[in-house]
Amino acid sequence: MEAKTLFDKIWDGHVVRSIKEGPDVLYIDRHYIHEVTSPQAFNGLRQRGIKVFRPEKTIATADHNIPTKDQHLTIKDELSRNQVERLSHNCREHGIEYFGLNNSKNGIVHIIGPELGYTLPGMTIVCGDSHTSTHGAFGTIAFGIGTSEVEMVLATQCIMQPKPRKMRISVNGKLEKGVTSKDIILYIISRISAAGGTGYFVEFAGSAIQSLSMEARMTICNMSIEMGARGGLIAPDETTFEYLKKLSVVHGVKDFNKALEGWKKMKSDEGAVFDMELVYDAADIKPMITYGTNPGMGMAIDAAIPLSDTAGKEASASYMKSLAYMGFKPDMKLIGHPVDYVFIGSCTNGRIEDFRAFAELIRGKKKADSVTALIVPGSKLVEEQMKQEGLVKIYEDAGFEVRQPGCSSCLAMNEDKIPAGKYAVSTSNRNFEGRQGPGARTLLASPLTAAAAAVTGRITDPRTLLS
Amino acid sequence: MPKTKFNILETTCVPLPLENVDTDQIIPARFLSATSREGFGDNLFRDWRYLKTGEKNPEFVLNSPVYSGKVLVAGKNFGSGSSREHAVWAIYDYGFRAVVSSFFADIFKNNSLNNGLLPIVISEELLQKLQSQVKQDPSTKVRIDLEKQEFSVLPTGDTARFEINAYKKECLLKGLDDIDFLIAMKDQITDYENNKIMVK
Ligand code: SF4
Numbered sequence: 203m204e205a206k207t208l209f210d211k212i213w214d215g216h217v218v219r220s221i222k223e224g225p226d227v228l229y230i231d232r233h234y235i236h237e238v239t240s241p242q243a244f245n246g247l248r249q250r251g252i253k254v255f256r257p258e259k260t261i262a263t264a265d266h267n268i269p270t271k272d273q274h275l276t277i278k279d280e281l282s283r284n285q286v287e288r289l290s291h292n293c294r295e296h297g298i299e300y301f302g303l304n305n306s307k308n309g310i311v312h313i314i315g316p317e318l319g320y321t322l323p324g325m326t327i328v329c330g331d332s333h334t335s336t337h338g339a340f341g342t343i344a345f346g347i348g349t350s351e352v353e354m355v356l357a358t359q360c361i362m363q364p365k366p367r368k369m370r371i372s373v374n375g376k377l378e379k380g381v382t383s384k385d386i387i388l389y390i391i392s393r394i395s396a397a398g399g400t401g402y403f404v405e406f407a408g409s410a411i412q413s414l415s416m417e418a419r420m421t422i423c424n425m426s427i428e429m430g431a432r433g434g435l436i437a438p439d440e441t442t443f444e445y446l447k448k449l450s451v452v453h454g455v456k457d458f459n460k461a462l463e464g465w466k467k468m469k470s471d472e473g474a475v476f477d478m479e480l481v482y483d484a485a486d487i488k489p490m491i492t493y494g495t496n497p498g499m500g501m502a503i504d505a506a507i508p509l510s511d512t513a514g515k516e517a518s519a520s521y522m523k524s525l526a527y528m529g530f531k532p533d534m535k536l537i538g539h540p541v542d543y544v545f546i547g548s549c550t551n552g553r554i555e556d557f558r559a560f561a562e563l564i565r566g567k568k569k570a571d572s573v574t575a576l577i578v579p580g581s582k583l584v585e586e587q588m589k590q591e592g593l594v595k596i597y598e599d600a601g602f603e604v605r606q607p608g609c610s611s612c613l614a615m616n617e618d619k620i621p622a623g624k625y626a627v628s629t630s631n632r633n634f635e636g637r638q639g640p641g642a643r644t645l646l647a648s649p650l651t652a653a654a655a656a657v658t659g660r661i662t663d664p665r666t667l668l669s
Numbered sequence: 670m671p672k673t674k675f676n677i678l679e680t681t682c683v684p685l686p687l688e689n690v691d692t693d694q695i696i697p698a699r700f701l702s703a704t705s706r707e708g709f710g711d712n713l714f715r716d717w718r719y720l721k722t723g724e725k726n727p728e729f730v731l732n733s734p735v736y737s738g739k740v741l742v743a744g745k746n747f748g749s750g751s752s753r754e755h756a757v758w759a760i761y762d763y764g765f766r767a768v769v770s771s772f773f774a775d776i777f778k779n780n781s782l783n784n785g786l787l788p789i790v791i792s793e794e795l796l797q798k799l800q801s802q803v804k805q806d807p808s809t810k811v812r813i814d815l816e817k818q819e820f821s822v823l824p825t826g827d828t829a830r831f832e833i834n835a836y837k838k839e840c841l842l843k844g845l846d847d848i849d850f851l852i853a854m855k856d857q858i859t860d861y862e863n864n865k866i867m868v869k
Contacts (some may be wrong), residue, residue: 218854218857218861219854222836223835224834224836227851227854227858229861229865238753239754241705242706242754245704246848252852255855255858266701279702284704285703288704330752331751332750332776347752347779348752348753348754348776349780350780350783351783354848354851357851357852358848358851358852358854358855359862362836362847363779366775396689396746396749397745397749397772400746400772430746430749496749518688519687520689523687613693613698613751615699615702622721632693632751635693635694636694636697636716637693641721
């Protein structure tokens with residue numbers, strides 16, 4: 203038999219029909235929705251006079267524009283409130299499970315899916331949100347879709363998709379202390395650019411990837427979209443199975459052990475052909491930071507900003523515009539540069555391990571006076587665990603305040619905005635112009651690097667603060 | 670629901686020669702709270718189009734009296750970032766019917782095709798040439814022939830073939846809608862569920 207990639211196996215198993223010279227009709231096992239990209243899709247169903255086809259396969263949460271303080275009160279902003287109420291109403295009308303505001307399981311869609319046992323190996327998963335790629339950490343084909351496609355899934359549990367090409371990125375070897383999975387993915391994107399993965403679905407492999415926890419793997423897959431890729435996945439292994447075994451419930455599986463047998467076989471065959479293969483050495487990766495306005499503009503924290511976007515070429519107008527927005531110049535070093543804000547949270551780094559890492563570094567230190575910190579757990583469960591593990595206490599002793607869960611300053615749809623011109627070291631995934639508020643200047647980094655900035659008030663190599 | 674049909678378009682164009690224009694620039698997140706598809710055009714490129722004072726930024730191309738037309742000539746890697754279809758709604762609502770670039774982000778391309786906005790990929794070389802041509806002469810017209818998959822710059826005679834998958838082309842030409850297509854194959858979907866599905 204022909205050697206197949208894991209991606210091919212899952213994809214081919216979900217094709218309901220192939221259209222000649224056209225897309226495949228792909229069956230979707232799990233559909234996540236949130237308030238921002240779903241209302242128009244439900245309107246569409248209403249106009250067609252139809253109901254949701256398989257409501258039990260869709261899971262809903264409110265996360266993008268909810269406040270992170272006083273969640274028990276009504277949402278102040280009228281449009282946001284209306285949007286969240288609309289989602290709640292739509293879910294009730296169509297019989298969809300909804301983890302709304304104040305529900306004990308509420309949180310960012312890509313955090314709650316895995317932690318509540320809805321994301322399982324071998325699935326096809328979509329959501330009207332580009333970071334759906336996060337779920338690939340479990341060995342799923344998971345990708346973001348637009349609202350028209352959300353409507354397709356609600357109406358028929360299928361979408362039409364051309365099959366992407368396949369890429370494998372292997373990272374081998376051992377990571378240095380202080381270097382995290384966030385650094386791995388920022389490093390890869392800085393090497394292949396923010397568009398280098400466009401048209402591809404990526405499988406991450408290699409010993410450095412295999413050594414990572416599920417949470418760290420989610421960070422990597424989460425940001426695969428930031429290199430333009432349709433998504434990224436990692437073959438399930440013992441780490442995956444241990445994670446699943448610890449969950450209190452796994453949805454949609456009648457016999458867990460039998461399912462486990464199937465999941466154990468899920469990997470790319472020996473000799474399977476990828477359209478592109480890239481190999482990196484973990485030892486080359488240092489703590490990373492971005493200096494520009496797309497996630498491809500990243501460098502080792504102690505390096506100097508490159509002279510141009512493509513090696514050896516003249517800096518393009520877009521490159522210079524980006525640096526001007528950030529208030530930086532080519533060849534400048536960022537170590538020691540003052541930082542105004544620190545944001546720790548988002549579907550990239552808003553899981554319990556991220557908050558543990560942050561706590562490890564700030565324990566016994568004090569927040570720098572010049573820094574405003576936004577500490578936002580990814581979900582209610584994460585928030586609860588932070589309390590139980592005593593992390594909240596460590597944070598408070600160091601002068602930090604922990605907020606309530608939500609997307610928050612990752613996209614600044616609520617009031618958690620970074621003011622114009624201010625510098626924010628952020629554990630989120632996008633440093634686009636204005637992403638964290640009009641005029642905000644975002645530097646993407648790991649939770650450790652964010653912690654180092656939070657206690658020193660400057661861009662600091664976290665390795666110098668780790669004992 | 671059938672959509673507007675697309676076939677031949679002859680129009681002047683608006684140049685936006687920037688690379689990596691992401692969906693947060695096309696429509697900033699703070700304008701995504703609406704629950705209908707209409708009206709997003711007013712906030713297209715909001716933070717470039719308006720100054721901090723709320724006045725129009727005279728430097729930004731959409732505010733220039735010189736350029737107009739139904740085709741946006743963008744730079745490389747247009748539409749990266751979020752999956753928000755609002756970006757496409759904003760471009761369409763503003764009055765554009767096609768975007769030309771040398772490279773589009775995947776989700777943006779799909780979203781465009783699902784809304785009758787044609788993403789046209791041409792070579793970087795032709796794109797550069799077109800940008801300078803439009804700058805020099807804002808009355809430059811381009812012609813898009815979807816049936817023939819041809820994009821031409823009329824005054825210079827440059828013509829390039831663009832790719833589009835046959836199914837999507839048919840949908841655009843006839844104004845057909847994917848959802849109608851999928852709804853019509855419900856029996857086949859149910860069959861799939863009964864026979865092949867792994868996770869119920
Ligand atoms: S945390 Fe940020 S990237 Fe993740 S879903 Fe929310 S807005 Fe999107």
